[in-house]
Amino acid sequence: MKIVMIGAGNLATNLGKALLDSGNDILQVYSRTLRSASALAGLLGGSPVTDFGSISNDADVYIVSVRDNVIADIVPKLCRGREEKVFLHTAGSVPMSLFEGMALHFGVLYPMQTFSKSKLLNFNEIPCFVEGNDDFAFETVNSLAGSISSKVYLLNSEARKHLHLAAVFACNFVNHCYSISSDILAKHDIPFDVMLPLIDETARKVHVMSPKEAQTGPAIRYDQNVIRMQSDMLRNNPLIKQIYEYMSVSIHHTYKSEGE
């Protein structure tokens, strides 16, 4: 298919590369800055574009991968004059209905993964959640997603919203925990690398048991001495101290009814 990519961030970069590699043709890459548009267009073999007037009418599909808080501004400008095309966005928490009244055929392709421009991923194992407003849009998004991933699921906007919230906990907040851990180690001149076997095993464990069965540590043992001491060690960083305390209380609450 002929595709125009709107956006040149982490997700657009990884998705665009996967679409190109699976035989699609990326005509153009739009970004607000020429630098970003050119960088991704260079990778994908299309032309960089920085104004909506220059966007081609020749594509089959227009894929919007921009920050959730600018997507609503972009969609009307993008759809105008090419209402019969297929428009997709890639956001977890934005409903498909965003396109309503702007286009005839539209849908969502949400690849649930953490993307960085500097680390291009193999899409085959990335779960992609799709929906379309009619048969034509659905067939298009389903076929596009199927060309890059072996894990394509139909999911409506309401359920996707909850999936995205679950992903924020399982990825974004997890990574922030890594980051807090790394800051604590750095202050005591311990290299972050010593933490990697623990990080890996924590992730591996939930492949073979539920997160509840996998839980360990002072909070589930309700080791009050340790919890009090560790909380006190964070006294100079009130925000991290709050996170520590709420996490510990939440772990304790989750398990106390189940015994230990």
Place this chain on the structure above:
Amino acid sequence: MKIVMIGAGNLATNLGKALLDSGNDILQVYSRTLRSASALAGLLGGSPVTDFGSISNDADVYIVSVRDNVIADIVPKLCRGREEKVFLHTAGSVPMSLFEGMALHFGVLYPMQTFSKSKLLNFNEIPCFVEGNDDFAFETVNSLAGSISSKVYLLNSEARKHLHLAAVFACNFVNHCYSISSDILAKHDIPFDVMLPLIDETARKVHVMSPKEAQTGPAIRYDQNVIRMQSDMLRNNPLIKQIYEYMSVSIHHTYKSEGE
């Protein structure tokens, strides 16, 4: 070496098995309950013990792996009458000085990992942090640790305390984030398995970039619409809502000074 294990929990089980497999002799396993003592003694080929009067005087090393909040009660009973032996504990947040006045030779062997009885781990890649109060204790713990792991580090009690706090964030709180994620998915009949590729990639990423470089999601993009909506989705669970909000604010604070 001849070893008596005090404790039969997750850590004692994994450590005892590794010590046995590397050629050490586990004479006895002590636990408060015969059931726990017998289960681990069966695995390790020693005898189960449930009272301190029956603990053998024939071991070279006594390893205490019990909850942090009972360790102080156990140590005086354990050391009495065998002060010339080597005593070790395995806790991250308990100082080595706990043994002072109770024994002559003592130290710490802290294997930094998340252990479950049902998932026995290969110790070779597990970082073990050791210290000893004198040459004899240090040589003993260093050699024991070296027999089971290729990653043995000398670390004093004060630094180990910070290491343990860092591990609580990188493992225990991470797993609780998985657990919250799993609860959100379960409520919407989405299997937790769809989250595994994201969980794996989140862990893999910090092998090749720092957690700060790896951060993605609504909070770092400061997508206020999404943050507000997701926080509101958690309104029926005030504790999880607080965790969501503190995490989001903390991520935003961490990165706002660096642009983004």
